[in-house]
Amino acid sequence: MKLKKKLFRSADRWDKNRALRAMKNGMILMLPFIVIHAVASACLTLPLTPWQNLLHTSGQPLYYAFAAIYQATANYFSLLLASALSYGFAREWHLKPFRSTLLSLSTIGTFWIFSGQQIHYLSLSGVCTAIFSALFSSGIYLKLSGWRPLAKQMIRPRCHINTHLYDVVYAIPLTTCVFVAAIFTQSAILALGGGTLLENQIMSGVLAVFQLLEPYPLAAQLLYTFVTNACWFFGIDGQLIFFDAHAAYFAHLTQAAVSGPGLPSVLMNETFVNSFQLVGGSGAALALILAIFLDSRQKLSWQAAKMSLIPALLNVGDVLVLSLPVIGNPIFIIPFVTLPLLNLLIAYAFTVSGAVPLALTDVSAATPIFLNGYTATGSVDGIALQLLLLGLDTLLYRPFVLLYDEYRATQVARLTRHMVKLHQWCESRAERINPANFNEQQALIFSWLASDLAEELDEAKPEHLFMVYQPQVNSEGQCIGAEALLRWRHPNAGFIYPPLIITLAKQSDLLPKLEEFIFREACTCIAKLEKQLGTEANFKISVNITGDSLQYDGLNNSVRNITSESGITPNKLWIEITEQDTITLNRRTQVNLQSLREAGHQLIIDDFGMGQTSINYLQAGIFGMVKLDGSITKKVLTDEKSQQIISSLTDLSRRMDMVTVAEYVDNVPQRDQLQRLGCEIFQGYLYSPPVSRDKLIKLMTNQPPTPPPETSEEPEATLATA
Numbered sequence: 001m002k003l004k005k006k007l008f009r010s011a012d013r014w015d016k017n018r019a020l021r022a023m024k025n026g027m028i029l030m031l032p033f034i035v036i037h038a039v040a041s042a043c044l045t046l047p048l049t050p051w052q053n054l055l056h057t058s059g060q061p062l063y064y065a066f067a068a069i070y071q072a073t074a075n076y077f078s079l080l081l082a083s084a085l086s087y088g089f090a091r092e093w094h095l096k097p098f099r100s101t102l103l104s105l106s107t108i109g110t111f112w113i114f115s116g117q118q119i120h121y122l123s124l125s126g127v128c129t130a131i132f133s134a135l136f137s138s139g140i141y142l143k144l145s146g147w148r149p150l151a152k153q154m155i156r157p158r159c160h161i162n163t164h165l166y167d168v169v170y171a172i173p174l175t176t177c178v179f180v181a182a183i184f185t186q187s188a189i190l191a192l193g194g195g196t197l198l199e200n201q202i203m204s205g206v207l208a209v210f211q212l213l214e215p216y217p218l219a220a221q222l223l224y225t226f227v228t229n230a231c232w233f234f235g236i237d238g239q240l241i242f243f244d245a246h247a248a249y250f251a252h253l254t255q256a257a258v259s260g261p262g263l264p265s266v267l268m269n270e271t272f273v274n275s276f277q278l279v280g281g282s283g284a285a286l287a288l289i290l291a292i293f294l295d296s297r298q299k300l301s302w303q304a305a306k307m308s309l310i311p312a313l314l315n316v317g318d319v320l321v322l323s324l325p326v327i328g329n330p331i332f333i334i335p336f337v338t339l340p341l342l343n344l345l346i347a348y349a350f351t352v353s354g355a356v357p358l359a360l361t362d363v364s365a366a367t368p369i370f371l372n373g374y375t376a377t378g379s380v381d382g383i384a385l386q387l388l389l390l391g392l393d394t395l396l397y398r399p400f401v402l403l404y405d406e407y408r409a410t411q412v413a414r415l416t417r418h419m420v421k422l423h424q425w426c427e428s429r430a431e432r433i434n435p436a437n438f439n440e441q442q443a444l445i446f447s448w449l450a451s452d453l454a455e456e457l458d459e460a461k462p463e464h465l466f467m468v469y470q471p472q473v474n475s476e477g478q479c480i481g482a483e484a485l486l487r488w489r490h491p492n493a494g495f496i497y498p499p500l501i502i503t504l505a506k507q508s509d510l511l512p513k514l515e516e517f518i519f520r521e522a523c524t525c526i527a528k529l530e531k532q533l534g535t536e537a538n539f540k541i542s543v544n545i546t547g548d549s550l551q552y553d554g555l556n557n558s559v560r561n562i563t564s565e566s567g568i569t570p571n572k573l574w575i576e577i578t579e580q581d582t583i584t585l586n587r588r589t590q591v592n593l594q595s596l597r598e599a600g601h602q603l604i605i606d607d608f609g610m611g612q613t614s615i616n617y618l619q620a621g622i623f624g625m626v627k628l629d630g631s632i633t634k635k636v637l638t639d640e641k642s643q644q645i646i647s648s649l650t651d652l653s654r655r656m657d658m659v660t661v662a663e664y665v666d667n668v669p670q671r672d673q674l675q676r677l678g679c680e681i682f683q684g685y686l687y688s689p690p691v692s693r694d695k696l697i698k699l700m701t702n703q704p705p706t707p708p709p710e711t712s713e714e715p716e717a718t719l720a721t722a
Helices: 002-014 018-045 049-054 060-075 077-092 099-115 124-145 148-154 163-192 198-212 217-234 243-259 265-268 270-278 285-295 299-313 318-323 330-352 371-377 380-428 440-456 498-507 510-533 555-566 587-597 615-619 640-655 669-676 693-702
Strands: 465-473 478-492 540-545 572-579 604-609 625-628 659-662
Touching: 002 330, 002 380, 018 060, 018 077, 018 318, 060 077, 077 124, 077 371, 099 124, 099 163, 124 163, 124 198, 124 243, 148 498, 163 198, 198 217, 198 243, 198 330, 217 270, 217 330, 243 270, 265 615, 270 330, 270 371, 270 380, 285 299, 285 318, 285 330, 285 380, 299 318, 299 380, 299 440, 330 380, 371 380, 371 640, 380 440, 380 498, 440 465, 440 478, 440 510, 465 693, 478 498, 478 693, 498 510, 510 540, 510 555, 510 572, 510 693, 555 587, 587 604, 625 640, 640 659
Parallel strands: 478 540, 540 572, 572 604, 604 625, 625 659
Antiparallel strands: 465 478
């Protein structure tokens, strides 16, 4: 248990690392190019004779199209990578679009400096230079952007000058500093390397290690496998970094095998590695996908696995690595690094023993799995070995998938708590939450919750979304109805703060569907109560809607259809709208409210007393009841101003023939004081907490709620009271 907690804490720390998140964002931008490159490569090299004949005869235009895509994505890959990674840093540090673009352009210039102005480094041969250039230029750019003297100049008030031009002028010294630093750094690299470029120095060093291990090709390949897969933890595709060095090493092995055949040299070739070491991409990604399908209960993991399945069949594991993710994730990095090593050892043993033929036929890295195993060995034994490796890898991935599910649940719960605090902070400032201002983690949890809410509403009978009902009692102690309150018990995050549910629905265009669910549940409750109490019984159920809902043309029809289908009396369904929303009502929403009123629904102003409600709405006689805001009813025993406000509001309501409801009534002295001030209906824990529909029906059919004996203890505040 302690080890698990440490692992989860470590995962949280790495997840908050901004540099890793920036690298991940940059690599995500490269995914279209990586996948398109792999698909084009697979189409060009697919080892099926009919297909190849088609490409080189009547399908030549198709061949040229695939070749053009392959060349376009390969010849400028490093240039695109440098720009994408720098944009990832710009996005993580929330640079404005103009400055993000300027950083990407500066990185391209820096890359050109570090590449020695050599064209071929724009392709896959310059990946190391691209990564170094992005880190170098982003680091300097972001550091200087925060330098106080320069920052003051860049945010000085703009007068009589174009805003973008002003930014450009004051960004000139910043960009100049980046280029000057790159030139001096390049000079130092060349001096230390004897005139050799950075890319060549790195490749020479890697190749020197391979050559040192030349008598031990298995050890060399194990080292290469470990390093390339471990690089993914830091957001870097190791196979791309060591692309040239590894290709040169295999070419050297092939030449050595031709001059003096030996089983290890012949066995350890690029085809062998592509077919048996990386079964479905980096880190044996296909096995991880299968393990997720078998064991994961996390919807997001399933989505990542579905999205990554086809690329993994082409041995491209990047999609899964970035979407799950593996970057900065200590839970998955252990099997991600060790399973390819295990695959290599098992495949080596089977080949050396003669159980599987040598992989002597050249096969592209993007050739689909199983087809590459058969083509490389010329035998179904190659497919059998791949199936064995895939099954073993899947089995070994399964406990890590379950562990990650547990971590993901704790992560969702933690991020949801932070989102609730942010929402409550915005409420305290009378502001609406703005997703455009979210950081990456806030945007992530908001999208997760919105997606989960959409799935709940798509179900015929939502499993975790439901209504509870808090009884309302008149001054004689009779239960006259209840307020319907929305609840969402999230599988991972627990109960979601109700106002956050509404915000999620608004921002995701789910509000009409959510309120249709609320109306149906409330009408079902009314129908059951009418069945028990009779249609003549005097009770009501009230539901809350927002001002935004009143903008929908179909609201009245939707409510009318639902009440008709439920067979209830419309005057038993009351509708509450907060005073804050009432302020924003226009002519159309006023007409909609009047239509609801004419249909028989009583209208209630909720949270009365918070804002400056237009007296015109009160004079129009649309509303029949006001519900006092809880912030003043809670203080009625201790705050004289609250008492005066309540007395004034109840007097105003009585003069306009409206009933006054007090909520958050938690004890007898509070109830008595509110009653003396003119309140007529009460709602709160003094009578009952929010209860299920069945408990409400039992409560109203058996006995009305009566106040408990007076107590000085405050009831426990819970989310259910929201």
